[in-house]
Amino acid sequence: MIEVNQLTKKFGRKKVLDGVSFTANKGEITCLIGINGVGKTTTLKAIMGLTSFSKGSILIDGQKINKNMYEKVAFIPDAITxxxxxxIKQAMQFMQDFYQNWNQERATELLTFFKLDEKSRISELSKGNTAKINLLMGLAIDVDYILMDEPFSGIDIFSREQIADVFASHLIEDRGVIITTHEINDIEHLIDKVILLDNGIVLKEFNTEQMRQEEGKSVVDVMREVYQG
Amino acid sequence: MKSYVKLVNFEVNRFIKIYVSLLIITLLSQFIGVIVISTGLMKRAHEVMFEQNLSEKAYLHQFGGFDFTHISSTPWFIGPIALCIAALIFYSFLIWYRDWFGKNTFAYRLLMLPTARISLYFSKATAILVLIFGLLAFQMILLPLENALFESLIQENFLQTSMDVSSILQSNGILGIIIPPYFSDFLISYGIGIMFVFVLFTSILFERSFRLKGIVLGILYFIAAVLLYLSPLFIIGNETMPVLYPEEIFAIFLVLGIFIIGVSIIIGNWLISKRVLV
Amino acid sequence: MNATFNNRDPVYLQVVRYFKEQIANGNLVAGQEIPSRRELAATMKINPNTAQKAYKEMEEQDLITTERNYPSKITKNENILQSVREELIITAVESFLQSIRPINVPIDELLRIVQEKYSKESSKEGL
Structure with a gap:
């Protein structure tokens, strides 16, 4: 379980995160939604130890982030890494060189799944294929958690579908996933849990199936209520 | 440790094409320089002898012969060295900034490697030092070859003194700093060089951690380190202070250098582990 | 296996309903093996947790049976299969009636139209 507790982060005087708390479980897909602001990405970076924060704590399976965590949690940013x-082959080799948990078999499987050629150069990839390669680099490490920053933004519909398909497949297995997004059309059926952020605070946290069963509301219904009052 | 070695290898490889080009430029420029200048010198000497109707002996008596300093002070020779130094200073910045800038943010990947982040700092520093010492070794190999070529191109009588490598180094101020002929000078030159790399890296990390504010912090850190290192000069110049033996002065600089490198690494470690931004 | 889901009903119940439809129209028969949870999630593009929950629901309703280490199978209990069919027909008819009642059509006319339309649709589909 990833526990984010009272996370507070300031840029200058502005509070980007103001006491954000939530949990994300293993085996579940948790979606951090925010209409605007940089809070979502900052939260993921804070979990990964890629940015400092002024208050609060983050625990991954009870432990603070340390170098060994990078074999356990993968972060897939919105830029190619x-x-x-x-x-692609050299990139995979680089990963294999440094990560003990690198799983070349799964990497090859993902290449086939995404219909990518390992001889392609990173610089020649389309935005959609770039996102897929990013995802591959994260998924092919045998991590327990995967954090993805805006995996669907700015890429073509077929790439979006392929990426969404990964979430429904055995490639995710029983890992915990946190996705940030500002639109959820592609993945509404796939996510277990939603956290609605705005101006650095959590407005609402709910389980999607529970929400449908108990209140008959879709995620978008709830978003409309929360963000538009 | 294994990751550190891999990272050093990786960082060196990323620069290898430019590096090899630098080596080739140095080689070509210096050898062509030797040929062009030596033949030029001989031609000129014969012209002068012809015009003024001088015998070899009279010419040598009047103008003196030639030696390798005629080569080692020319742009043919010093130019590529200056180019290499400039390239490596530039690369000391680029080795960090290339991972942050552009469409591909490799810094993410590096900072998320399952290894202590200080390894990144050390691997980049080591890479720079490996590149510097590589150039140095290359120059050390070239020098005797160039010298031999020079001596073969100059008629025996015109060769003022046959120089060995160490006298070539001593005869030229710039070369003497780059490749000090004495071991203690070598230590001072490269000790300062290594310190420079660490202080610069920590200054860069200030900037990468605090951005605009970090530029100021980085520059202040750099100036403070330089002033601290030079502080004994102010004291030594003071007449009220006791006169120090050269060994004592050397020891003071050594201790200060080690101290500044240590502080730079400690601050650098804190910055890259806890503060750095992507 | 192709199903479209709405966003307001629990997805796992929609999966259960999909299976009931397949049983009712004979695409799935008594004792037939059904895909694993993983396969189902992948083909239906749903969360494996949701597939798991749907299977659990179907097990509780005795629609499927699962023995240890074997793929789940459609139940062989004809009574249950029959009742699934009836249940679907009745709920469909009920929702049809609910929308037609406000128009107040005489029952004879309604039945005639239903018959015409239904056989036309069926022949169009080549049934």
């Missing part, structure tokens, strides 16, 4: 001159 490999060198442009590398081929």
């Amino acid at each position: 490999m060198l442009p001159q590398m081929t």
